[in-house]
Amino acid sequence: MTVATRILFVDDEPAYCRIFSKRIGADPRFRVETAGSGAEALERLQHSPADIVITDLSMPLMDGIELLSEIKSLYPQIFILILTSDDSTSQVVKAMKAGAYDYLLKPFDFEMVERSIATILSHKAAVQAGLCPECLSGEQYCFENLIGQDRKMFEIYEMISQVAQTSATVLITGESGTGKELIASAIHAKSTRKDKPFIQINCAALTEGLISSELFGHEKGAFTGAVARKKGLFEQASGGTLFLDEIGDISPTTQVSLLRILELGTFQRVGGTETIKADVRLICATNRDLAAAAREKQFREDLYYRLNVVSLQAPPLRDRRSDIPLLVRYFLERYCSLNNKQIDGVTRDAMTLLCNYDWPGNCRELANIIEHAVIFSRGRTLDKDSLPSQIRTSDRHSSGLTLNLATATLADAESALIKKVLEESNWNLKKAAELLDIARGTLYGKMEKYHLTKPV
Numbered sequence: 001m002t003v004a005t006r007i008l009f010v011d012d013e014p015a016y017c018r019i020f021s022k023r024i025g026a027d028p029r030f031r032v033e034t035a036g037s038g039a040e041a042l043e044r045l046q047h048s049p050a051d052i053v054i055t056d057l058s059m060p061l062m063d064g065i066e067l068l069s070e071i072k073s074l075y076p077q078i079f080i081l082i083l084t085s086d087d088s089t090s091q092v093v094k095a096m097k098a099g100a101y102d103y104l105l106k107p108f109d110f111e112m113v114e115r116s117i118a119t120i121l122s123h124k125a126a127v128q129a130g131l132c133p134e135c136l137s138g139e140q141y142c143f144e145n146l147i148g149q150d151r152k153m154f155e156i157y158e159m160i161s162q163v164a165q166t167s168a169t170v171l172i173t174g175e176s177g178t179g180k181e182l183i184a185s186a187i188h189a190k191s192t193r194k195d196k197p198f199i200q201i202n203c204a205a206l207t208e209g210l211i212s213s214e215l216f217g218h219e220k221g222a223f224t225g226a227v228a229r230k231k232g233l234f235e236q237a238s239g240g241t242l243f244l245d246e247i248g249d250i251s252p253t254t255q256v257s258l259l260r261i262l263e264l265g266t267f268q269r270v271g272g273t274e275t276i277k278a279d280v281r282l283i284c285a286t287n288r289d290l291a292a293a294a295r296e297k298q299f300r301e302d303l304y305y306r307l308n309v310v311s312l313q314a315p316p317l318r319d320r321r322s323d324i325p326l327l328v329r330y331f332l333e334r335y336c337s338l339n340n341k342q343i344d345g346v347t348r349d350a351m352t353l354l355c356n357y358d359w360p361g362n363c364r365e366l367a368n369i370i371e372h373a374v375i376f377s378r379g380r381t382l383d384k385d386s387l388p389s390q391i392r393t394s395d396r397h398s399s400g401l402t403l404n405l406a407t408a409t410l411a412d413a414e415s416a417l418i419k420k421v422l423e424e425s426n427w428n429l430k431k432a433a434e435l436l437d438i439a440r441g442t443l444y445g446k447m448e449k450y451h452l453t454k455p456v
């Protein structure tokens with residue numbers, strides 16, 4: 001027996017709900033429910049899970065984008081289609097960037113609706129069969145091995161795609177654990193060099209003496225212990241990509257050799273005289289501020305400019321919090337499968353804590369915490385007790401919000417956060433909306449919802 005696909009249709013116009021329910025609900029493959037507002041939709045989802053939500057964009061109180069963001073943070077696995085009567089609006093672009101799967105034009109053509117649902121179902125089937133959804137979803141949330149659908153990640157995907165078509169040297173900067181290595185390998189995988197080697201080396205892990213021979217190779221007898229000729233990484237990566245991680249840590253001597261390669265396109269093995277051509281795309285990464293190091297003469301300025309032909313900044317996780325639920329689910333699946341455990345999800349309050357934490361160690365820290373929680377969890381759901389104490393107490397430490405975590409709901413957390421930002425921005429709504437990264441209209445709606453007014 002095949003299980004019916006559960007569809008929740010949200011529109012403040014009852015006539016649309018009726019028509020949709022009558023037509024699509026008549027098909028035994030679908031089970032349709034309707035809601036007349038965003039709040040009703042969220043309420044319904046708590047009791048009655050859905051596979052697909054189809055929502056109108058313009059609704060009073062909570063609009064479609066707001067509902068979309070709420071659903072994406074609470075139930076990242078749900079596919080969302082938006083309904084609009086005008087496909088040229090910036091709202092559609094915004095909705096797509098916020099993670100909508102597709103949009104449908106009103107008044108709707110049922111054939112189009114059925115086609116969109118069919119596309120979603122084949123996408124789901126592909127994911128379940130272990131295929132990367134990227135191939136089918138228009139790069140919704142997985143780009144090579146990078147997970148994220150925040151606007152900042154879309155910008156990164158776009159830059160990766162563009163730079164991959166060239167042989168330009170790329171400098172990736174960003175805090176530790178932000179995915180710099182994944183970005184480097186995505187550039188390689190998208191490039192014409194993808195069938196040639198991708199070789200990486202952590203420059204900080206090698207002593208000054210070793211790094212030159214690792215990179216450029218050596219001739220027999222070049223130094224004590226050089227018993228045979230050895231090819232360096234520039235030769236091994238020939239035709240492909242060489243990724244130099246922690247480039248900020250290389251010595252002045254190695255900086256000179258690297259500059260030479262970048263200027264001449266050739267190098268010599270240590271102890272050798274033969275000039276070898278380097279056919280390598282170079283990608284470097286650092287979590288240091290290399291521009292400042294160059295200004296302060298701690299890193300060669302000429303080399304810095306050579307490396308920084310294209311620069312990519314991996315965003316810290318705290319600057320793309322909307323991706324946290326998605327990453328949580330991704331790591332949960334990964335570590336459940338690695339550890340042979342069955343955990344179906346994360347409780348709402350645990351997810352709130354995860355979303356509020358500042359993640360100084362970025363995605364790596366999140367991955368470690370989920371792995372630890374999966375290993376030690378005994379139930380089928382991860383709750384806040386499976387999280388380490390620094391996360392459980394993070395609300396108070398990181399934001400200064402005074403919430404009783406034992407009883408607080410997501411709405412309490414949101415209301416407290418908005419109130420705090422409004423106070424900090426001196427009730428300047430434009431500034432507060434910018435800080436919260438939401439539209440001013442959305443902020444008005446939330447202030448109304450939580451009865452937040454400027455004290456007189």
Ligand SMILES: Nc1ncnc2c1ncn2[C@@H]1O[C@H](COP(=O)(O)OP(=O)(O)OP(=O)(O)O)[C@@H](O)[C@H]1O
Nearest residue numbers: 145146147175176177178179180181182287363364
């Ligand atoms: N966008 C992402 N999607 C999925 N996993 C991610 C993402 N970013 C980072 N990770 C995971 O986080 C961990 C650290 O990533 P990675 O090594 O690429 O970070 P990094 O910035 O190179 O760190 P470092 O500066 O310490 O070398 C890896 O397990 C990686 O799979």
